[in-house]
Amino acid sequence: MESTASSQREREQRFRDVHDAAYVDLLRFVRRRVHPTHAEDVVGDVMLVAWRRLDDVPADPSAARAWLFGVARKTLQNTRRREDRHDAVAVRLGEVRHGPADAGHHPDLIACRADIAAAWPLLSTTDQEAIALSVLDGLTAPEAAAVLGISSTAFRLRLSRARRTLRRHVTSTTAGDPRPGRPASERSPR
Amino acid sequence: MRRHAADTVVTEALRHLDPAPRTDMTEAERERADAAFARIVATPGDEPVPLEADRPLRRRSRLLVALGLAGAAGAAIPVLLLGGGTAYGSWTPRPEPLTDVAAVKAATTCRTALNVPDRGERVAMAERRGEWTYLLLAGSGTEAICLMPDDLVGQDPTAREDFFGSYDTDTVAPPTLDPDRIDETTSMQGSTEEGWFSSVEGYVGSDVTGVTVHTSSGLDIEASVTGNRFAAWWPSSKQSSDQPAQTWSYTVHLADGSTRRTS
Numbered sequence: 473m474e475s476t477a478s479s480q481r482e483r484e485q486r487f488r489d490v491h492d493a494a495y496v497d498l499l500r501f502v503r504r505r506v507h508p509t510h511a512e513d514v515v516g517d518v519m520l521v522a523w524r525r526l527d528d529v530p531a532d533p534s535a536a537r538a539w540l541f542g543v544a545r546k547t548l549q550n551t552r553r554r555e556d557r558h559d560a561v562a563v564r565l566g567e568v569r570h571g572p573a574d575a576g577h578h579p580d581l582i583a584c585r586a587d588i589a590a591a592w593p594l595l596s597t598t599d600q601e602a603i604a605l606s607v608l609d610g611l612t613a614p615e616a617a618a619v620l621g622i623s624s625t626a627f628r629l630r631l632s633r634a635r636r637t638l639r640r641h642v643t644s645t646t647a648g649d650p651r652p653g654r655p656a657s658e659r660s661p662r
Numbered sequence: 663m664r665r666h667a668a669d670t671v672v673t674e675a676l677r678h679l680d681p682a683p684r685t686d687m688t689e690a691e692r693e694r695a696d697a698a699f700a701r702i703v704a705t706p707g708d709e710p711v712p713l714e715a716d717r718p719l720r721r722r723s724r725l726l727v728a729l730g731l732a733g734a735a736g737a738a739i740p741v742l743l744l745g746g747g748t749a750y751g752s753w754t755p756r757p758e759p760l761t762d763v764a765a766v767k768a769a770t771t772c773r774t775a776l777n778v779p780d781r782g783e784r785v786a787m788a789e790r791r792g793e794w795t796y797l798l799l800a801g802s803g804t805e806a807i808c809l810m811p812d813d814l815v816g817q818d819p820t821a822r823e824d825f826f827g828s829y830d831t832d833t834v835a836p837p838t839l840d841p842d843r844i845d846e847t848t849s850m851q852g853s854t855e856e857g858w859f860s861s862v863e864g865y866v867g868s869d870v871t872g873v874t875v876h877t878s879s880g881l882d883i884e885a886s887v888t889g890n891r892f893a894a895w896w897p898s899s900k901q902s903s904d905q906p907a908q909t910w911s912y913t914v915h916l917a918d919g920s921t922r923r924t925s
Contacts, residue, residue: 524705585679
């Protein structure tokens with residue numbers, strides 16, 4: 473009985489370590505993808521899966537974080553319509569706000585920010601997801617690949633293509649083209 | 663070099679647009695996180711747990727736990743009432759019972775998929791409609807419902823998304839029924855890769871020999887009746903503005919050959 477109690481304490485401590493190390497990053501990951509008011513509920517579901525499958529959570533903290541992101545992504549996919557369930561999960565960006573904080577930034581950056589905000593909705597969700605995993609969620613290519621369930625090579629190709637598409641949209645936006653890039657029907661392949 | 667510089671600016675600009683920038687958690691957020699943590703570790707860690715532990719599970723309105731097995735996640739889906747659908751093309755309104763061997767295999771697949779340990783639940787219902795196997799496992803206070811294609815029965819369900827499972831650890835006690843009565847304890851909607859479906863489960867009185875479900879979409883479905891339980895499922899569609907909520911009623915068939923209608 474004593475060893476059972478000890479084992480339970482160890483298990484709980486291990487979960488505590490996983491939970492505390494990843495909670496904030498996981499919450500941010502989810503907030504980029506769902507309405508902020510739902511984010512904590514989703515994180516709760518993900519952590520419950522982690523507790524239940526603690527033996528499956530990688531020991532390395534970065535890998536564990538990526539594992540949790542993968543569970544969160546699957547959770548978000550599963551709550552959608554059947555037809556959409558295999559699609560990438562859209563990522564939203566914040567609003568462009570100009571203010572005193574811009575004073576220290578290069579004008580090119582400020583202009584680029586507005587262009588990206590305009591171009592972002594033109595990207596496919598697959599492209600959004602690839603860029604967000606790398607730039608916003610801060611994952612390495614192997615970690616992002618694990619989240620998506622694809623190979624690292626495939627992720628690098630996907631990211632490269634997504635960046636290229638974003639650059640093209642930004643350029644079109646900058647040039648004042650009201651219909652940047654490809655027709656809408658091609659922008660969100662299903 | 664110019665492209666590299668442009669990429670750097672784009673990356674920096676994207677980070678400025680991050681809708682969830684790095685900030686410290688507020689006191690309220692920390693308290694909610696701590697409360698959620700406490701609730702989670704209070705559940706058995708090596709056993710399946712309801713994914714929406716805070717929400718009460720009630721008769722006729724319980725929440726579902728649908729497991730997409732390609733990943734390690736589950737998600738709760740609210741119950742919806744349905745219109746008719748066209749998925750599950752092989753589905754039949756009349757069920758076929760499973761052999762005992764097939765039922766045992768299906769139970770194993772169901773437990774594996776839901777990560778449900780064998781706690782003495784028995785196979786309360788095992789039926790096949792077309793190429794789909796439905797299983798109801800019932801134990802003391804627990805119930806598991808699984809819907810899977812026949813070719814998954816007895817197989818490793820990992821990485822399959824054409825499986826549906828729900829696990830309930832707060833089931834109602836069997837009701838005391840008059841001999842000619844039925845009691846629908848659960849109605850729910852779920853989905854697999856094949857599409858949305860509705861299902862009903864419940865108890866029957868001792869004189870009930872059969873139950874037919876009549877849906878507002880025009881289906882007449884023969885429920886399986888085994889022991890004191892009945893169950894049926896049918897293809898449906900997710901409710902939307904052009905798919906009004908579906909209702910259903912029952913015809914109860916009695917041992918003396920008579921029938922009675924009930925809602």
